[in-house]
Amino acid sequence: MTGNTLTVGALIAAMDDWAPPSLAFEWDRPGLAIGQRDWPVRRALTALTVGLEAAEAAALAGADMIVSHHPLIYEPLTALRTDNPHTAMCLMLAEKKIACFSAHTNLDVAPGGVNDTLATLLGILERSPLVPAPQAVLAKLVTFVPESHLAAVREAVCNAGAGIIGPYTHCTFSAAGIGTFLPGEGTEPFSGSRGKLNEEPERRFETLVPMARVGPVVEALRKAHPYEEPAYDVVELKIPGPHAGLGVKGRLESPTSLRAFADHVVKVLSVSSVRVLGDMSRCVERVGAMGGSGGSHIGEIPGDLDVFVSGDVNYHSAMAARQRGLALIDAGHDGTEKCIVPVIARFLREKFPGLEVTEFEEPDLWRLAGAY
DSSP states (O other): OBTTBOBHHHHHHHHHHHSOGGGSOTTOOOEEEESOTTSBOSEEEEESSOOHHHHHHHHHHTOSEEEESSOSOOSOOOOOOTTSHHHHHHHHHHHTTOEEEEOOHHHHHSTTSHHHHHHHHHTOEEEEEEEEOTTOEEEEEEEEEOGGGHHHHHHHHHHTTOSOBTTBOSOEEEEEEEEEEOOOTTOOOSSSOTTSOEEEEEEEEEEEEEGGGHHHHHHHHHHHOSSSSOOEEEEEEEEEOTTOEEEEEEEEEEEEEHHHHHHHHHHHHTOSOOEEESOTTOEEEEEEEEEEEOGGGGGGSOTTOSEEEEEOOOHHHHHHHHHHTOEEEEOOTTTTTTTHHHHHHHHHHHHOTTOEEEEOOOOOHHHHHTOO
């Protein structure tokens, strides 16, 4: 924010707090593609993909920023030719000063993101991550704090996202010890005197933090800690975060037939049709779901699932699922991800009450292509 003016940077900070960039896969290209962080924003448009229709809708709505799921620029641009439709669109957006930001695989992995939204629509209960995301691991935060400020530091870091184990919050550990420090010239020590070695009774404080939340947690620690330069360690653990992964698995409220569940998928995702692999009379209860292109992950899916819902399932992936006895429902790449567009819009409206947000409805690509 600049004064009372909402900026591109403020919207990015809010989105990054929800879906930290560190949750994105290494090959991904999320973030700000066009614009700069100090541009003012009065109106925004949310979209699944920034295609020509979305760009024109943003211009028509007077939007200052597009917040999308798919990155606008995925492959590096090698030229800025106006006879190339994609680069011409990018140039048009830049000329009109419409900033473009995306949260892609980080929003897939983040709790409350694409896959959680998809699972909610499908009615999947008792949810857990379907496939571990290697970047969604836990870290251990260790610091040393005077007894008088232990409660304040604990509250600050836990409110910032540390100390969560299953349904429990504020999970921490502390032990007594003695810390030493010698304040140098120009320092203003919390205790002790400049130029004299000080022995300070302290508590060793430690807690678990998702790696994606380390930045905000350390910032909260520094603000709550009484020392000018608090000592702390962040140790990455080879332990997957329990709430962040790629895709979701769980169970339906009650068993149903594959045919009935496929009809349910068509209805709740508002798609015209789906592709189904499996015996339509088969009973299904244990469900896995992954927005977008889930076919390449079929080999990683747990063997106790009855059916997998995703998009972009190719022939070889379908054959692999059939050999495993896993039923498939392919609802399309856009069909399994477009549900996030109104969720992003709602998030931005709640975060910034004065912001005008337009939701762009993705056109049915296959209908546009003439499929029937």
